[in-house]
Amino acid sequence: MRGAGRIIGFILIALVAGRPSASAQEFRYSTLSKETIGIRLKQVAGKDSQRKEKLKELFMEAGCSEHLHEQPVRGSKLPNLECVLPGSSDRTIIVGAHFDHDTSGDGVVDNWSGASLLPSLYQAIKNEPRKHTFVFIGFTGEEKGLVGSRHYARTMTEEEVERTDAMVNMDTLGLSSTKIDGTGAVEKLIKALAYIARKLNLPVAVVNVGAVGISDSQPFAERNIPAITIHSFTQEAWNAGILHSPKDKLSAIRMDDYYQTYCLMSAYLVLLDLLLPLSTDAGSR
Numbered sequence: 001m002r003g004a005g006r007i008i009g010f011i012l013i014a015l016v017a018g019r020p021s022a023s024a025q026e027f028r029y030s031t032l033s034k035e036t037i038g039i040r041l042k043q044v045a046g047k048d049s050q051r052k053e054k055l056k057e058l059f060m061e062a063g064c065s066e067h068l069h070e071q072p073v074r075g076s077k078l079p080n081l082e083c084v085l086p087g088s089s090d091r092t093i094i095v096g097a098h099f100d101h102d103t104s105g106d107g108v109v110d111n112w113s114g115a116s117l118l119p120s121l122y123q124a125i126k127n128e129p130r131k132h133t134f135v136f137i138g139f140t141g142e143e144k145g146l147v148g149s150r151h152y153a154r155t156m157t158e159e160e161v162e163r164t165d166a167m168v169n170m171d172t173l174g175l176s177s178t179k180i181d182g183t184g185a186v187e188k189l190i191k192a193l194a195y196i197a198r199k200l201n202l203p204v205a206v207v208n209v210g211a212v213g214i215s216d217s218q219p220f221a222e223r224n225i226p227a228i229t230i231h232s233f234t235q236e237a238w239n240a241g242i243l244h245s246p247k248d249k250l251s252a253i254r255m256d257d258y259y260q261t262y263c264l265m266s267a268y269l270v271l272l273d274l275l276l277p278l279s280t281d282a283g284s285r
Ligand SMILES: [Zn+2]
Pocket: 098, 110, 111, 142, 171, 172, 215
């Protein structure tokens, strides 16, 4: 089921001097209903191999079957799963989330919450032409030490790295409203998210989790690709010991917060498509 298409009529200002304004026409996307997002979250499978298959199924349901690939990963039994939404240019934005989980809990929060959102984000932005080619990736082996994302980032050619304008990673959503890990995140990506959240009247805050654990944005940051990790972690969630424990189950997800994160991320990807690359990017690499 599809929610109403969203058009935000506003002029992009303040973020970057000298950028042309975006028209309302360009800023169009179609978020799915909260019901659909909830159904996909509840379809969490037990084993990682089943999660990979389920993710594949959801990508196909979302309309991505022609550009769906498995990338074999050295050191992992399971591959990365990649769905490509071709744009009008070869500039690329990577959107990632790991589908594997720590088996001491159900791994719904960490990280079926992120992985199952990938097809729904694809669906939200696919109906309008985009400048960027979007690559949605479900990573394998994050819990084993970023195995899938490391493999992906390391096997990118210099040319592929050069044309990648951003890597947006989602890990552990729905415990609270949208949070940004400021550790290692590129400031312009943080600012862009804060900007669109304000425009949509949706909450977002910076909560650093760098000390708790690194995530799949790191291998991309190491290759100087502007990267950001979105999560929902708070001090309370940390104190409650939800991650990597039996408490990581469906009931830990706050559905309203989770759905708001989905809506925010949909708009964020459209904004990044219009905004990137910044003219200052050329000098920063
Ligand atoms: Zn995780």
